[in-house]
Amino acid sequence: MLDDILDSVGSQLRRDSNAPLYRQLHSILRYSVLTGVLPEGVTLPAIRAAEKRWHLHHHTIRRAYRALADEGLVESRRGSGTRVLKLPSGMDSFDSRIERFLEEMERDFDATREVVLSRIAGGPGHVRRARPIWVVECSMALCAQIAREISQRTGADARGWPLSRLASLPPGPVVSTHFHTESVENVLHRRADDPARVLFIGIQPDMHTISEQLRKDVERVVVCDLDAESCHVITGDLRRSLVAATGVDVEATSSVEDAVAISDRRTLVLFSPGTWDALPEGNRIGPASRCLPVRINPAELTLVDNFVASVFGPADPTRSGGVDQADGRSGRDRR
16 A cells, blocks of 8 residues: 555656656655655655656655655654654644634534535535546556646646556546556456546647647657557658648657667657656657657547536636647547
8 A cells, every 4th residue: 555655656746847856746745744645654765766666866855855854744864764753743734634624614604514525525616626536547658648638627636647556546536548448447347346437538649739849940750659550650640730731751760769869959759658658767858859749639628528527516617628729630549
């Protein structure tokens, strides 16, 4: 159970966010400590182990741990690691803060806790939806892109979860692509105690974002996917959309070595999300390398809206509803 909790930390990091990774890691771990998910006495992963587990630099991890220690939430000792401490005097736990809130509502408004909790659950759409939607994919890069689009569109707390750890997925609604329908349904149907609701969607290259990534001097786009058939399909889609609109040539390769070796500034290399996950972090830098941006098939965005509404209630009416422009042609799943 603890391993699953610690593994989920990496999936909650938003690596494309402007927020520093050490600050994100500190926030995630702090929330887990204050809510009791990481209780007193638990030992956090050692720096070197955390590097491999969360794919972060050791300086990033050490800085986050130090910030937790400065708050009195953990204690680091040479030889014994970093251990979660009892909450400092005067610092509320998540549960005690809720309890005090419920007591205040009963005192000030004569409202029972049942009435308060019911009102929160069925209240206005802008109330934070605490239960997450799990986006299950074989690629965490793809998870992050789909989760971000769902969150921005609906306000739901969408989080990525690796397909390889599907058996230990926490309870809750699930979104995945049609490509994984059989494997996801087989696992979830065996969990009789899991009330998860599942939505399968199609995805496609995000042509709007790709067009924005094309600098004026780019003359060629190279698509890299370890699966030759998938690489051919993605390349065909991009070629139909980009060549006519921009004149940029689109080529395909299933060789990561060849793609990484490209240093021509006039070439943009787009790695499929699955291939991007497999790249060493040092090969993800530079102006020529990008993870292929994808988006939910525009024709299925209404399905996403209805799914979220069926789980949480209607979305915030003040929310813009995301972007609906149909900027791609194929609704098939892409890698």
